[in-house]
Amino acid sequence: MRVVLYGKAFGKDYDEMMREMLRFLQESEVEIIVYEPFWNDIKHCFDESISYSFLKKTDDIKGKADVLFSFGGDGTILDSVPIIRDSGVPVCGINTGNLGFLSSVSPKETIDAVKKIIDGNYEIERRSLIKINDKNNIFNGINYALNEISICRKDNGSLIVVNVFIDDMLLNTYWADGIILATPTGSTAYSMSVGGPIMTPNADSFLITPIAAHNLSVRPVVIPDKSKVKIKVEGRCDSFALGLDSRIVLADKSLEIEIEKTDFCFNMIKLPNKNFFETIRKKLSWGNDLRN
Numbered sequence: 001m002r003v004v005l006y007g008k009a010f011g012k013d014y015d016e017m018m019r020e021m022l023r024f025l026q027e028s029e030v031e032i033i034v035y036e037p038f039w040n041d042i043k044h045c046f047d048e049s050i051s052y053s054f055l056k057k058t059d060d061i062k063g064k065a066d067v068l069f070s071f072g073g074d075g076t077i078l079d080s081v082p083i084i085r086d087s088g089v090p091v092c093g094i095n096t097g098n099l100g101f102l103s104s105v106s107p108k109e110t111i112d113a114v115k116k117i118i119d120g121n122y123e124i125e126r127r128s129l130i131k132i133n134d135k136n137n138i139f140n141g142i143n144y145a146l147n148e149i150s151i152c153r154k155d156n157g158s159l160i161v162v163n164v165f166i167d168d169m170l171l172n173t174y175w176a177d178g179i180i181l182a183t184p185t186g187s188t189a190y191s192m193s194v195g196g197p198i199m200t201p202n203a204d205s206f207l208i209t210p211i212a213a214h215n216l217s218v219r220p221v222v223i224p225d226k227s228k229v230k231i232k233v234e235g236r237c238d239s240f241a242l243g244l245d246s247r248i249v250l251a252d253k254s255l256e257i258e259i260e261k262t263d264f265c266f267n268m269i270k271l272p273n274k275n276f277f278e279t280i281r282k283k284l285s286w287g288n289d290l291r292n
Contacts, residue, residue: 073097152178
């Protein structure tokens with residue numbers, strides 16, 4: 001087995017966890033590959049007995065790894081999307097960050113998780129991705145997102161006007177700060193923070209959630225993920241903020257945005273002792289006794 005160790009930063013509180021994981025991988029004859037930009041954060045955890053190689057930022061991961069371990073929070077997993085691309089390499093999130101809807105393995109569970117993965121004792125959750133038709137290549141070929149596509153005003157000035165068409169039929173004209181088109185995975189992210197519903201990861205749907213809509217009767221809408229969405233932006237400003245997860249560019253309002261589901265998925269590792277409902281109960285503190 002070949003595993004990639006990936007992250008954006010790594011706190012000293014987790015050094016011993018990393019050392020233990022490295023020793024276990026070495027003893028299990030697993031090939032260790034370190035994402036090169038992550039190396040400076042964890043190099044002090046390696047000793048002379050640990051063999052490893054590098055995955056460079058420009059390398060294509062396809063055919064070079066069997067699993068990617070992401071150390072951090074959900075944002076770190078989102079940042080791995082341009083690395084994973086359409087390779088199908090499954091990702092296991094070790095939660096050394098904050099939220100952890102995606103990075104659901106706690107540091108103390110790391111070795112047990114690694115054992116299960118080496119033994120093949122896990123399932124693959126196929127997470128839908130959403131993409132724009134990026135004819136102008138404004139996202140440099142990575143024109144898809146795991147959580148959401150967002151269309152927002154670029155500053156604190158006027159509202160933007162967003163016309164949304166579903167399969168060439170007008171859904172609504174939104175007068176708002178913007179709108180979010182979220183995947184089931186993204187339903188627990190930005191969309192949830194502005195009042196959108198939560199969807200299970202295997203739902204065959206996308207979610208359209210307005211951001212601070214001027215008309216209070218406007219509500220989130222769930223659509224089939226087979227739908228094709230077109231968006232036209234109007235308003236006083238000549239540009240708007242277009243986001244794919246954490247990657248944001250300014251786009252001219254003359255740009256007509258075409259959105260649909262990708263023909264490949266992002267594979268998340270699901271361990272036997274983990275399930276979506278348990279995760280959201282814990283993260284959102286559902287069922288807590290408010291009398292205490």
